[in-house]
Amino acid sequence: MTRAEAGAKLAQVLIKVGHPDTWTDHSDLSTDPADPVGNAVQLSRRRWQREAARLNAPPDRQRWLDVPQSTSAYYNRSTNELALPTGLLLPPWFDPAADLATNLGAIGAVIGYEMGHAFRGDLVAPCPVSVAPHGRDRAAGPRSARARSAAALKNRRTTPANRGSPARPGCPRRSRR
Numbered sequence: 513m514t515r516a517e518a519g520a521k522l523a524q525v526l527i528k529v530g531h532p533d534t535w536t537d538h539s540d541l542s543t544d545p546a547d548p549v550g551n552a553v554q555l556s557r558r559r560w561q562r563e564a565a566r567l568n569a570p571p572d573r574q575r576w577l578d579v580p581q582s583t584s585a586y587y588n589r590s591t592n593e594l595a596l597p598t599g600l601l602l603p604p605w606f607d608p609a610a611d612l613a614t615n616l617g618a619i620g621a622v623i624g625y626e627m628g629h630a631f632r633g634d635l636v637a638p639c640p641v642s643v644a645p646h647g648r649d650r651a652a653g654p655r656s657a658r659a660r661s662a663a664a665l666k667n668r669r670t671t672p673a674n675r676g677s678p679a680r681p682g683c684p685r686r687s688r689r
Contacts, residue, residue, distance in 0.1 A: 518631055525630065526573050526593040530601070531580035536562075587626040594626055 513521075541558065543551045566572070573591045578584060583599040596619075600606065606619045 513631065521592065521630060522627075524592055525627075526591070528574075528576065528593060528595040530596070530598050532576045533574060585622050585626050587629040589629065592630070594623070594630075596623070 538555075538558075541554065543554070571591045573593055576595060576597075577586060577588060578595065578597055580598040582597045583602075583605075585594070585596045585600055587594050600619065600622065603610075604618055605622055606615055
């Protein structure tokens, strides 16, 4: 991505702060205090119908993926948006009584981290080791797509560290000595 492309993408980021402008309407939902399970089933059914209706609709950039009281910001790659829920606008991330440098250092780090997702070139984290599979040095030159694919399949494994998910293809195996 060139600097010009990055600038154009950054200019189009939708930044959402605090809470949604419109709230989900549950006014026609009837609940029974004596039947909490029935209430949960009814709400779950309503949520499923709402999500199913969104399948063929264009993306709604005003829709929030998290609740306002959450303390987790997110960047949504599919809609190019950054959301900072109200829960993040409290100490230690943001304090109206603190000086500007403190706030920029705290909430600025969160914003910078989330914006970094917008400019990542791949969808998975890069291999933390600088050596390619089978001890090949990356400077040794490119391999064919078929050789890369075969090496990726050979290196797939599960370990207790990654809780059953396959290892990232292309990362070398490490011995457990």
